[in-house]
Amino acid sequence: MKRTLKIGLSARLSYPKPGARGLESKTLQYLEQSVAQWIMARDVVVFMVPSITQDGMLDRSAVRLRDYAQHLDGLVLQGGADVNPMAYGETPIRPEWSGDRIRDMYEMELLHEFLESRKPVFGICRGAQLINVAMGGSLYQDIETQIPGPTQHVADAYDQHTHSIALEPGGTLEKLLGSESPRKVISIHHQGIRTLGRELAVEARADGDGMIEAIRGTGRSFLLGLQWHPEFRRPSDEDVLDCLPLLEAFLDAARSGHWL
Numbered sequence: 001m002k003r004t005l006k007i008g009l010s011a012r013l014s015y016p017k018p019g020a021r022g023l024e025s026k027t028l029q030y031l032e033q034s035v036a037q038w039i040m041a042r043d044v045v046v047f048m049v050p051s052i053t054q055d056g057m058l059d060r061s062a063v064r065l066r067d068y069a070q071h072l073d074g075l076v077l078q079g080g081a082d083v084n085p086m087a088y089g090e091t092p093i094r095p096e097w098s099g100d101r102i103r104d105m106y107e108m109e110l111l112h113e114f115l116e117s118r119k120p121v122f123g124i125c126r127g128a129q130l131i132n133v134a135m136g137g138s139l140y141q142d143i144e145t146q147i148p149g150p151t152q153h154v155a156d157a158y159d160q161h162t163h164s165i166a167l168e169p170g171g172t173l174e175k176l177l178g179s180e181s182p183r184k185v186i187s188i189h190h191q192g193i194r195t196l197g198r199e200l201a202v203e204a205r206a207d208g209d210g211m212i213e214a215i216r217g218t219g220r221s222f223l224l225g226l227q228w229h230p231e232f233r234r235p236s237d238e239d240v241l242d243c244l245p246l247l248e249a250f251l252d253a254a255r256s257g258h259w260l
């Protein structure tokens with residue numbers, strides 16, 4: 001019988017709201033349920049990995065994020081806040097584009113530990129951007145003002161906003177998804193990959209403006225980042241790309257320790 005895989009999911013962070021009482025006066029670490037449900041479409045158990053803070057009320061034990069990488073079989077970096085431009089050597093053009101530096105540091109460490117342990121990593125939206133920045137790449141702080149183009153990556157429709165992509169001919173995604181599958185994806189992001197990080201290859205680009213929409217690590221362990229949200233696809237969305245084959249490839253890599 002196949003071993004049940006244990007997949008770690010990075011936390012989203014929400015900070016105390018000024019003047020709030022109760023739960024909103026606290027720092028929250030949480031997940032958005034559709035991403036957990038998407039991973040659980042296969043036989044895995046999902047664990048959210050809380051960040052380890054220095055300023056918690058309890059004394060820290062000796063447990064580090066490295067221990068999570070040892071105990072878990074793979075990591076999914078979920079979407080959310082912007083990456084702070086300081087992470088790629090820029091200052092925020094506008095204060096509201098400062099992102100979440102605390103989450104950046106937490107997820108960078110988590111990513112580093114999983115890569116060191118040669119465990120597979122799957123990044124979604126912000127997760128793809130974080131992988132790129134961790135590997136030395138940069139982002140557009142705001143696509144709409146920095147490279148206004150024909151493709152909409154931001155829209156009020158949020159989890160129903162789609163645009164088309166083109167998979168790199170002969171690339172890994174094309175191999176896994178086939179060249180005939182639908183090309184619409186649910187892609188909603190105001191930052192985007194500008195320069196590609198080290199040891200990364202482009203796997204997909206947006207139709208229209210050519211924005212990088214998927215990246216893959218060229219090293220030996222599984223490292224994949226999608227600028228879109230595979231977990232927002234509903235079963236009735238037949239014209240939207242079904243990325244379950246990518247989840248299966250990720251889980252296969254987690255199971256076998258090998259990747260392609």
Ligand SMILES: [Mn+2]
Binds near residue numbers: 163187188189206213
């Ligand atoms: Mn997009």
